[in-house]
Amino acid sequence: MMKLQKRIPLSAACFALLLGSLVQPSPADEPVASPALGKRLTRIDLDGHRGRRWQLEDFQQDSHLVVAFLGTECPLAKLYAVRLQSMHKTLADKGVRVIGVMSNRHDSLLDISAFAQRQSLTFPIVKDAGGRLADDLGATRTPEVFVFDxxxxxxxxxxxxxxxxxxxVRDNPRRNDLREAIDELLAGTEVSVPRTEAVGCIIGRKKDVQTDAAVTYGGQIAAILNRHCVECHREGEIAPFALTEYEEVAGWADMIAEVVRDQRMPPWHADPEHGKFANARRLSDEEKQLLYDWAQAGAPAGDLSNLPVPPAKVAGWQLPRQPDLVFNVSSQPFEVPAEGAVRYQYFRVDPKLDHDVWVEAAELKPGNRSVVHHILAFAVPKGQRRGLDGARGFLVGYVPGARVEPWPAGHAKRIPAGSELIFQVHYTPIGTAATDQSELGICLVDEATVTHEIVTTSAVQTRFAIPPGDADHPVAAVSPEFPADAKLLSMSPHMHVRGKSFEYAIKSTSEVLLSIPHYDFNWQTTYVLKQPLPLEAGDRIECRAVFDNSAANLNNPDPSKTVKWGDQTWDEMMIGYYHLSVPRDRDDSGPTTAERRRAAVERAVRLATFDRIDRDKDGKLTKAQTPRKLHKVFDDLDADGDGVLTRQEAETQ
Incomplete structure (x- = not known):
């Protein structure tokens, strides 16, 4: 099975977390002395990354000074460094100077110089060795800014x-706090909002180390990170920093403790009360406590002479063999801007298949892992619209950390002859412009060896309208009937940024198969059952979702608008994908189970299309009400030829 486990976009966050119990305060929770507004800046005496010594006297000609604490690997610092550079250029002639301060223990002058070059920064950047300036100002996060008159x-x-x-991440800021503060100062007025909460990465300070600590990096921590983190937090993967070297990890110790405590890392959102999953990412209570204790003790190194070897990196394709078919996701490399929100990109590819093919394994391979948030691939009849109809033909997906495992012997997915491939790609800016050209690789298998078809279908609801400000709007959907002898393999819930919770249940018994009490759009996970679940023929899956369209939802782009179905993240979707194993054997009484399954899916598509066109909801359509491209379908379904298509005819034909 393809294990889809998604990493949060770098533009959206530094990390994301797992289940954790609040055990004890970490050093990050200890208050840092915070200067009162009006405090005077009396000293800057720090080395710049180009070798110059910068002192407060160097800024005498500047009317206002913006001291910005940054970090070379913090995703938010990367994004906001670009914005600070733009402000530096536009406000320099008004006497406003920006100075970047690097206080992380693990940011060397070489790292800082590379950061400044990558982000094209021209304002002064200094190394705050020992964190003296950060301590004096009470800075705790990157990015965090201080404005002096x-x-x-x-x-x-x-x-x-x-x-x-x-x-x-929002398309645009709701409030430009720093710029508004500067404009008010330049106008000679008081700052209307003089204090806001900085959000970002904890500054990695050098701290006193408990020399007799029982928990050390060499003793326990390196092994924990290898098991749960390093597959993404290593060079060349999507994570914003590596967790493979002691000095680097020690600088992130407080941040690691915070994200584990807040249940943002490792990324796993399933309620443990329902279902057992082969790809569950969980830290044990003991592992979490070891991470907390290590950060509390000042991140002691311990014995570094015999560290565990990190898991091997996969070179090239993860497929069981070289792919038989390879397709570029986009015809040309796609250019990802340095900052801002990038709407979903859709690409179409004609694989020119003149016969059905059976897929033993498939993999989406990003061309640039640092900017690819996720990719979904669909195989659909040519000419299908990309939204609901495209979603019917789910083929394979990629999310950071995904690992490809072949399906069991005899299992395969079918791509019908004449299909085209539709790719949905979500890119996330990282503070520097980048390009990507990803690939899809497919391993084929002889149809004669296929005993079970891997079928992906869904419970989907397109007819909803989430009212403005509604924090708990329920939407439900029911799947097509299960074919005979089917087994459930995995589930993939999909909503957008207003998604709040999602649940799968067997309709006849109300047995909950999967519960996501806190849905996170940033992690599009496929939940793979430890053991395939036999299903009763004719039963269904019922999916129940809840959406939060209130201002309290920080992801919400506009809580004042009614939200309906749509492709982009500012629209919404409600799809409960699930993946079945269906035997291909034929009995004497009728069609194969795969054929019955396809008939059920086709019926669901017809009804969904009928409901979209039936504006007055009377259950009847005339040919004039139907789009021209569907006239042939209309004629085929109009059983009595009276020129009126009823919903019953659409369901039964």
Whole structure:
């Protein structure tokens, strides 16, 4: 089975977390002395990444000084560094100077220089060795900004704006806090909002180490990270920093403790009360406590002479053999901008299949893992619209951390002759412009060896309208009937940024198969059952979703609007994908189970299409009400030829 486990977009957050119990405070929870507004900045005496020594006197000609704490690997710092550079250029002639301060213990001058070059930064950037300036100002996060007036008195501190945060990204900021504070100061007025909460990565300070600590990096921590984190947190993968070297990991110790405690890492959202899953990502209570204790002890190194070897990296394709078919997802490399929200990209490819093919294994391979949030591939009849109809033909998906495992012997997916491939790609900016050209690889198998078809279908609801401000809007959907002898393999819930919770249940018994109490759009996970679940023929899956269209949902692009079905993230979807194993054997009484399954899916598509066109909801359509491209379908379904298509005819034909 394909194990789809999704990593959060770098533009949306630094990390995301797993289940954890609040055990004890970490060093990150200890308060840092916070200067009062009006405090004077009396000293800057720090080395720049180009070798110059910067002192406060160097900024005498500047009327206002913006001191911005940054980090070379923090995703939000990367994004906001670009914005600070833009402000530096536009405000320099007004006497506003930006200075970047790097206080992380693990950010070397070489790292800082590379960061400045990648982000094309021209304002001064200094290394705050020992964190003296960070301590003096009470800075705790990257990015965090402090604005001083011409008397070098603190007038504003906090975030740059509210576009990016932990777990969310908006198309545009709702409030440009830093720019508004500067404009008010330049106009000679008081800052209307002088303090906001900075969101980002904890500054990795050098701390006193407990020399007799029982928990050390060499003793326990490196092994925990290898088991749960390193597959993504390593060079060349999507994670914003590596967790393979002691000094690097020690600088992130407080942040690691925070994300584990907040249940953002490792990324796993299934309620443990329902279902057992082969791809569950969970830290044990003991492992979590070891991480907390290690951070509390100052991240001691221990014995580094015999560290565990990180898991091997997969070179090239993860498929069981070289793919028989390879397709570019996009015809040309796609250019991802340095910042902002990038709408979903859709690409179509004609594989030119003149006969059905059977897929033993498939893999989507990103061309640039640092910017690919996820890819979904669909195989659909040519000319299908990309939204609901495209979603019917789910083939394979990619999310960061995904690992390809071949299906059991005799199992395969079918791509019908004449299909085209539709790819949905979600890109996330990382603070520097990038390009990507991803690939789909497919391993084929002889149809004669296929005993079971892997069938992906869904419970889907397109007819909903989420009212403005509604924090708990329920939407339900029921799947087509199960074919005979089918087994459930895995489930893939899909909503957009207003998704709040999602649940799968067997309709006849109400048995809950999967519950996601806190749905996170940033992690499009496929939940793979430890053991395939036999299903009763004729039964169905019922999916229940809840949407949050309120202002309290930080992901919500506009809580004042009614939200309906749509492709983009500012629209919504409600799809409960699930994946079945269906025997291909034929009995003497009629069609194969695969044929019955396809008939059920086709019926569901007809009804969904009928309901979309039936504007007055009277259950009847005339040919004039039907789009021209569907006239032939209309004629085929109009059983009595009276020129009126009823919903019953659409269901039974």
């Amino acid at each position: 011409d008397q070098r008195r603190l007038r504003y501190r906090g975030r740059v704006d509210d576009q990016y945060g932990i777990g969310y």
